[in-house]
Amino acid sequence: MIYPENFESKIGFDRIRNQIAVLCITDGAREKLSGLHFSTSREEIVRLLEETFEMRTILMLESDFPENNYVDTALFLKKAEVTGAFLETGEILTLRKGLTAAYELVRFFGSDSGAKYPRLRALSRDVQGFPEIINHIDSIIDRFGKVKDSASPELYTVRRSIREREGQISRRLQQIMSQAQAAGLVDADASVSIREGRAVIPVSAANKRKIKGFVHDESATGKTVYIEPVEVVEINNELKELEYEERREVVRVLVRFTEMLRPELPGIAASGDYLTTMDLIRAKARFALDNDCTMPIVEEGSSILLKNARHTLLAQTLRKEGKSVVPLDLVLTPQKHILVISGPNAGGKSVCLKTVGLLQYMMQCGLLVSVSENSEMGIFRSIFIDIGDEQSIDNDLSTYSSHLLNMKNILRHADNRSLILIDEFGTGTEPIIGGAIAEAVLEQLEAKGCFGVITTHYSNIKYYASNAQGILNGAMTFDVQNIRPLFRLETGKPGSSFAVEIARKIGLPDEIIRSASEKAGSDHINIERQLREIARDRRYWEQKRDKIHQTEKRVDELAEKYKTELETIKAERNRLLKEAKAQAQQITAEANRQIENTIRVIRESQADKEQTRLVRRKIEQYKDSLEQAPADDGAIDRKIEQLRAREQRRAERKANAATQEAPEQKADLVKPKTIEPGVKVRIQGQDAVGEVLELTGKKAIVGFGQIRTTIDLKRLEAISNSEYKKVTRSLRPTTASPASYDTAERRVHFSQQIDVRGMRASEALDATQEFIDDAIMLGFSEVRILHGKGTGALKEEIRKYLRTVDLVASAKDEHEESGGAGITVVRLEL
Known part of the structure; x- marks a missing residue:
């Protein structure tokens, strides 16, 4: 059940339907689009979605897909069913175009490329292509829509005779024209013309009696008349009879073709219906591409898990302005099945509600939707919406009466497979009773297990949602510093209306704002202030968290980069040292040979043996020092170790922060009961804070920064660590x-x-x-x-x-x- 009757216009689906209709090529596809309906069958919905999703993929990836030449054949096929009727040449050409398009589609989905698209391949499996009919059409009609001379022997003979008669007429007229020009009856630059299908020559009005023939026409000024000479009248009559014969033979050819076509009409009609179906699927896929729509996960039960959901129509409007829509994340489960959204006016509450309604309705109509592919959408048996002003003079309905009527119908028909969408819940009447009735209705909807999205400003609705088991509070975020909405939904807490801030930004006088605050009462103002502070603090810590994550990511990247660079330098240094050692060994070997020669010379000259051994020993020591010189990796190793130690300390600090942050913060807030060494203290009546270093009887030695002083315990008061940090941090x-x-x-x-x-x-x-x-x-x-x-x-x-x-x-x-x-x-x- 869809309620009310104008549901589609309320959520904007009628505009979606019109946009897809513009993308359809055939009237048949547009007619099928008008019959697009809300379905509760998961099997049907999944089939329609998969067909469109496959077509969307084809349009993106397959360059040889036949996307054009879709035509309507239904109208003139009905004409062909009548015995004795025949199709005109233009209709036959349209038929050929449609049969060719269907044949190419069937051939594509029967190929290896089409095997990747099982839904559309199954849709094309039983469709006939009729290549014989296409060839027959090509044999009798040319590409300009004229029946060929070869369509029948009789037609060939007639047209040959026509050409002969036309030649005779042309030659005879030229002779008469030349004679008339020589006699001065016809202008020298005149030429043969055709009037009423007859060949004539232009003669000045003054000389029209001098040429025998029939006057068929005259110029606008009356100075020229067009005469058919008597010599060619008979030939023109024969030509006219031949043209009638040609037309009769063309009709006989078309009748024979239509009679040949008549037994195949059911199959041809099915092929035409297939073509309009593919045209509709193509139009839906083209719309999905233009609006970044995709296929979500379709669940059998009732649930909603939207990720990066966008209102399709709003995204189109913002795209024209060079802006982007803020995506919506929303979850409704059997445990938390109603979402109550509060927040400032113009903050996006109604857009959030309409987004859920539009996307759910689109999905159950078989259209791809503007969400992430990992979104999950269930099947609802009915959708109800109460949005806008439905007051009616004819029905004697006020705004609030129309809302109550909607509530009555919703409560009568809604169940746990229903999706309820209510905007500005409870408004339209006196706030206290209106809020009370709205709360009672919400209690019934929760008891029925209905799924829903409800927007409100009423505090009692927010409080009820906070304590209800199946209801979840949500808030549209607001930038308190700049007084502007952020259009982002946050769940788990109610939102403030920020009425005072908005009024102050608009420029309402301060005395009016102060008076309104006093009239609203301190309780209401305090609650609103707390909601604002919660929103402000949450936004502040979210920004802090994002900044820390970005910083840590950058630090990790730099640490890894420097570690890699240092290891690369170390490897390069070792390679160079290895090459240097090899060169040193080569130098040593060469030096060794020179020394051996020296020793040999010394021996031959009978030098002192002890002196010789001393020289050899020094040479060996020098050689060993070159071979065993260790690589000095100290500086680089220390740098690498320093990076590792730093990374380990960072990891330990992060781990400790996760486990100790909350207890430490809580401990910092606790004020010590007694004064003892290590306790933070303040001198009574002053702002100076310090730390107790030691106790000496009734006095204490306190460190104020770098100053140590002795003070009576009576003059000191203990403070919490957080107070101490707050003061010293500013100093x-x-x-x-x-x-x-x-x-x-x-x-x-x-x-x-x-x-x-x-x-x-x-x-x-x-x-x-x-x-x-x-x-x-x-x-x-x-x-x-x-x-x-x-x-x-x-x-x-x-x-x-x-x-x-x-x-x-x-x-x-x-x-x-x-x-x-x-x-x-x-x-x-x-």
Whole structure:
């Protein structure tokens, strides 16, 4: 059941149907399109969708597919059924065009290419191509629609006689024309003309009595008359009789052809019906291509899982303006089968509702829809919609009465296989009673198990949806900072109407807005404020998350790139060292031969033997040193190991963040009950915050940054870690990672000094590790760490970490005049 009767116009399906009709070539296809209907049979729906999807693929991939020459043959085939009737030459040419198109389609789907499209191949399997009829038509009619001379022996004879008579007439007229011109009766540039099918010569009106014949016409001015000389009248009469005979013979040829065709008319009619069916499928596929439509997964039961769904008509409008539609993701299951959408006006609630209705109706009519291919759409037995103003003077219906009438019909016929679409639920009457009635109706719809999408501004509907088992709240997102809708659906929470913000943006006076807020009451305003804050915070953290993901991806890519480059350099260095060793061995062998010659000369000259042995030993030692020289892989190995260690630390931090973030945040919010070493404190009545270092009786030694002071416990109050961070964060410079990890850009903006004063030891170590890693990555040979003097514990932890880094050559105090022990100068081996 589809309710109401004008359902298609309400959701815009009538415009979809009209657009497909324009793409149809034949009237038969348009007639079939008008009969396109909502189906509840999964088998039929899947067949129609697969046929269109296969055609869509063909139009994209198969260049030899016969897409044109589709024609209607139904009208003149009915004419051919009448005994004694015959088809005109133009109709026969149209028939040939249609038979040829059907034959080419059948041949395509019977080929290897067509085997890839089983649905359309099955549709073409029993269709006849009638190549014999096509050949017969070619034998009797030429491509200009004229019956050929060879269509029958009689026609050939008649036309030969006609040509002979035409030749005789032409020759005789030329003779008469020449004589008349010589006598001055006809102008020298005059020529033979045809009037009323008769050959005539133009003669001036003054001389018309001087030439015997019949006047057939005269010029507009009356100065020229057209005369058929008596000498050619008889020949023209014979020619006219031959033309009548020609026409009778042409009719006999066409009658014989039509009689031959008559037994094949049922098969030809089936072929014509097949052609219009293929034309309709082609038009639907062409529409799908133009609007990026595809085939979803069709489920037997009732459910909806839409991914990247777009309202087809809205996407067309935005495309003309150079814009793109925001896609919709929506899920309705038997567990959560009704979605209540709230949010600002003009925020996209109605578009969301219409998108669901239009796409579901299109799919159950066998049309491809604007969704991702992994979307899942079930089968509904009925669809109900209540949208727009249906007030009627004739029926004495107000706006609200029409809504109530719709509610009555929906509640009477809806069940768990129904899809309900209601826009602005409960509006049109006094808000309190209207909201109460709407809530009662919603309760009944939930109890019936109906699937539905409902839009509303009423708070009681939002609250009911939050507590109902089968109902899900949804909100259209809103950019609070810029006061503009984002047209994106988020489920799981209700949305704010942002009425105050929109009114303020439009320019409504502040006193009116303040007065309205007071009249609405603090409870309502607080709830709206909380909804706005939730929307704002969620958007902020989503942006943060996306930025972190992009940054981590870039860092991973750079780490992998540098690792690969370093390993490549190492391999290249080893190759060069190997070649150098081979050259050294060659040099050593050559030097050895020279030395042996020297020794031989020494022996022959009876030199001292001990001196000779000493020379040989030195030569052997030199040779061994060349062969055993180790490859110095230290710097490169250390760099690779540094990258690996950095990557491992990053992975550990990510894993720890996932498991510890929530507990740590919760712990940070807890305010300590007693003051003890390590507790964060504030001096009562002041903003200064610090950390308790030790207790001495009723006093405490507190570190405020790098300052240590002794204060009475009574003057101190404990604060939470989050409060401490909030205050100290505003007092120290941040070291936020840049959004882009381009090396050249980072090197330009990199600071060779980091300030970790006021941080906890773990925070300072994390910051130092990242700082040193960046310095090594960017190639800086010297950096400075500002940690302050304090108790020296922070400095010792940082120095302990630096001693574990292979590429740190030294870590020393700065000169006294530049900061002394409060700053560590780190020199790096690069």
